[in-house]
Amino acid sequence: MYDVIIIGGGPSGLMASVAASTYGAKVLLIDKGDKLGRKLAISGGGRCNVTNRMERKQLIEHIPGNGKFMHSPFSIFDNENIITFFEDLGIKLKEEDRGRMFPVSDKAKTVVDALINKMITLGVKVRTNCKVNDILFDDEKVHAVHLQDGSIVKTKNVIIASGGKSVPHTGSTGDGYPWAQKAGHTITELYPTEVPITSNEPFIQNKTLQGLALRNIELSVINPKGKTIITHEGDMLFTHFGLSGPAVLRCSQFVVKALKKFKTPTVEMQIDLMPSMHQEEVFQNIIKQLKNEPKKSVRNVLKGFLPERFLTFLFEYLNIDASLTAASLSHEDIRKLAAATKQFSIQVNGTLSIEKAFVTGGGVSVKEIEPKSMHSRKKNGLYFCGEVLDIHGYTGGYNITCAFSTGYTAGKSAAERVKS
Ligand SMILES: Cc1cc2nc3c(=O)[nH]c(=O)nc-3n(C[C@H](O)[C@H](O)[C@H](O)COP(=O)(O)OP(=O)(O)OC[C@H]3O[C@@H](n4cnc5c(N)ncnc54)[C@H](O)[C@@H]3O)c2cc1C
Numbered sequence: 096m097y098d099v100i101i102i103g104g105g106p107s108g109l110m111a112s113v114a115a116s117t118y119g120a121k122v123l124l125i126d127k128g129d130k131l132g133r134k135l136a137i138s139g140g141g142r143c144n145v146t147n148r149m150e151r152k153q154l155i156e157h158i159p160g161n162g163k164f165m166h167s168p169f170s171i172f173d174n175e176n177i178i179t180f181f182e183d184l185g186i187k188l189k190e191e192d193r194g195r196m197f198p199v200s201d202k203a204k205t206v207v208d209a210l211i212n213k214m215i216t217l218g219v220k221v222r223t224n225c226k227v228n229d230i231l232f233d234d235e236k237v238h239a240v241h242l243q244d245g246s247i248v249k250t251k252n253v254i255i256a257s258g259g260k261s262v263p264h265t266g267s268t269g270d271g272y273p274w275a276q277k278a279g280h281t282i283t284e285l286y287p288t289e290v291p292i293t294s295n296e297p298f299i300q301n302k303t304l305q306g307l308a309l310r311n312i313e314l315s316v317i318n319p320k321g322k323t324i325i326t327h328e329g330d331m332l333f334t335h336f337g338l339s340g341p342a343v344l345r346c347s348q349f350v351v352k353a354l355k356k357f358k359t360p361t362v363e364m365q366i367d368l369m370p371s372m373h374q375e376e377v378f379q380n381i382i383k384q385l386k387n388e389p390k391k392s393v394r395n396v397l398k399g400f401l402p403e404r405f406l407t408f409l410f411e412y413l414n415i416d417a418s419l420t421a422a423s424l425s426h427e428d429i430r431k432l433a434a435a436t437k438q439f440s441i442q443v444n445g446t447l448s449i450e451k452a453f454v455t456g457g458g459v460s461v462k463e464i465e466p467k468s469m470h471s472r473k474k475n476g477l478y479f480c481g482e483v484l485d486i487h488g489y490t491g492g493y494n495i496t497c498a499f500s501t502g503y504t505a506g507k508s509a510a511e512r513v514k515s
Contacts (some may be wrong), residue, residue, distance in 0.1 A: 097123040097220070098513040099252040099506070100240050102227045104131035105267070106495050107481025107502035108256030109210045114172075114506030115254075116217035120513050122506075123248065124219055125240070127226035127266055132207035134258065134265040138495060139195070143203035146177040146499065147492035148194040158497060159348065160288070160456055160487035165497060167466030172503035174496050184209040195492050230255075230274045230477070237476035252476045252509040254469075256502060259455025259482040260285060271483040272458070279473035281460040283485045287452030288348040289494075291339040292364070294443045298408065304333035307404050313367040314342040316349040319357050325349045328370060337443060338364075345489050347446050348456055354445065361442040368401055368436050378433035385429070389422035396421045401436065409435055454494055458485040468508035469501055476512070478505040 099115045101108045104126035112124045124131075138144050147154060154174060155162040178188055178196060186209050187199040198205045214221065226243040230253055239249045255274060258267035272282045298304055308330060315326040329342035346364065353362045369377055381397065388396045394417035397406060410417040413431045415424070449455060459479050463472045471477035480501035488494045 097121050097248065097250045099123075099254060099509045100125065100248060100250045101254045101256055101506070102230075102240065102271070103256035103258060103266075103481070103483075104128070104221070104223070105256060105258050105481060105498065106132065106135045106210075107258075107498035107505075108254070109135075109214065110172075110499045110502035111254045111256055111478075111480055111506035111509075112214050112219045113210065113217060114503040115510045116214070116219050116506075118507050118510030118514075120252075120506075120510035122217075122219045123222065123250075124214070125222045125225050125227055125242075127224070127243075129224050131211055131221070131223065134262060134267060135495065136203040136207050137262075137265070138203065139197060139490075139492070141203055142197050142201045143206045144195050144197060144490070144492040144495060145181060145188060145206055146174045146196045146496045148174060148178070148190050148196055153194075154493070154496065157491065157493045158486065158488035161461050161485055162488070164461040164464075164466055164486060165500065168469065168497075168500040168504040171467070171507065172500045174492075176503075177496060177499050181206065181209065184213055193491055227257075227270070230278070232278060232474055232477070235475055237474060250476075252478065252512060254478040254480060254502075254505045254509055255459075255483055256479075256481050256505075257483050259458060260449050261287070261452045261455045263450055267455075267482070269455075271479075275459045275479070275483070278471060278477055280463050280471065283457040283460050285449060285455055285457040286348070286351050287446050287449040288351065288456035288487050289344045289454040289490050290347045290351075290446040290449075290452035291334065291337060292343055292347055292350055292443045293337040293445045293447065294441055295361070296441055298412065299333070299335075299337055299441075302335050303408055304404070305335050307333045307402065308340065309366065309368060309402060309405065311370070312342065313370040314346050315365045315367070316346050316353055317363040317365055318353060319359060324353060331366070336447070338441070341490070344453065347452075348487075350443055351446055351456070361444045364441045364443050366439040366441070368405070368439065372437075374433050374437045377436050378429060381429050381433060385421035385424060389420065391421055393417045393419050393421055393424050409439075453490055454487050455482055456485075456487050458483055461485050467504070469505035470508055470512075478509055480505040
C-alpha cells in the first residue's frame, strides 16, 4: 500500500512527490498522459519560467487570485527554495526581465527531466497513461483511488494535483473539481485568466491593426463610470479577434470580472502610448515638432512620433488630414492626437475561452484548505495543490511558483501525517 498517492504530474504534483518521498513516504504518482510535466514544458514560451525572483511582498502582489493565502506555503517553500532546489540538481538558472527565472539552457526539458530524475532517485513510483476516475472516501477520511481500468489502489493520503481546465490537451481537463465537491468542498466560479481579449471594434473586425505590437505602453480597464479598475504596463499586440500580449493577459481577468459585475455588453480599455508624459506635454511636444518644420507635411514631421502603422491609423480614425503642411494643422486636431496617444479607447466584449486561457481562475475554495499543510478542512487525508485551487497569478512564473510551493507543502505534510 502506498502512503501517499498524488494525482497529476504537473509542477505541483511532481514537487509534491519529491517532498513526500524526501520526508520518508512511499509515494505513487499517477498521470493520465503519456508524459509528465506537459504544461510545464510549454510554459514561458517553451523555455519554462521556473519561478520569479521578486521579494515576498511583490510576489504576493503578482498573485491576484488569493495571493495572501500563499504566505503560509511560501513560509515552507518559496521562490528562493525553488531556485536552490534546481541549482542543487545541477540546473543553472538565469534571471530575465521582471524577475522571471529560466534555465540557462533555455529548454523546458532540462527542468522537467531534472524533476523526474529526482523523483526516480527518491523511489517515487510513477504510472503514466493511467486515468484516475474517482477518489474513494467515507464521511471522515480517504481510502483509495479508483482507476479507469477498474482497479482500486488503497491509500490513506491523496494529493489532488490535477490542474485547472485550461489547455486541455496537456491533461488539465478539470477532473479534480467533482472529487473536491464530493468531499464537501466549494468550487468557486471558474473563469479564464491570462487570456487574450476580444473586441467588436470595426478596426479590430476589419483587421486594420492585426499583427501590430505596441511596446512599453500602459493598458487600463475602465469601469462604466470612467474610473480606472487596473493598469498594467508592458507590451501588447493587436490580433484578428482583439488584443493579446503580456499587458493584455495581465488585464484580462479584470475584463472578465467587470463584464460580469456591471452586466454591460462591453467594457472600455484605454491604451496610453506615452506613459512617461502628461497629455499636455504630449500636446506641446507635437506642437514643437510641427513648428520646427512648418512646411513639411504633418505625416512626415510626425513620423517616428508613434509606431508608423498606428499613427497612419490614428490620422484616419481621428479624421486628421496628414497631407496638410505642419503649420496648418489646427490646435483642435493636435489636441485630438495627444488625447488619443494618452487614452486610446477600445471597447472589448470578452475573452477567448477558458480552454484557450493560460490559466484557470477560480477553483477549490482556499477557505476550506489549511494553508500550512494544504490539507482539506473537509476530509482527513485529502490534500490539494496547484491550479485546481482558487489561486492564480500573472504569467511570469507566479503560477508555477504557487504550484511548486503548494505541491511541496502538501507532499511534506502528507508524509508527516504518515509518520505521526
Ligand atoms: C502555454 C502556457 C504557458 C504558461 N506560461 C506560464 C508562465 O510563464 N508562468 C507561470 O507562472 N505560469 C504559466 N502557465 C501556467 C502554469 O503552467 C500552470 O499554472 C501550472 O502548470 C499548473 O500546474 P499544476 O501542477 O497545478 O497542473 P498542470 O500543470 O495542469 O498538471 C495537471 C496534471 O494532472 C493530470 N491529470 C488531470 N486529471 C487527471 C486524472 N483524472 N488522472 C490522472 N492524471 C490527471 C494531467 O494529465 C496533468 O499532467 C502557462 C500555461 C500555459 C498553458
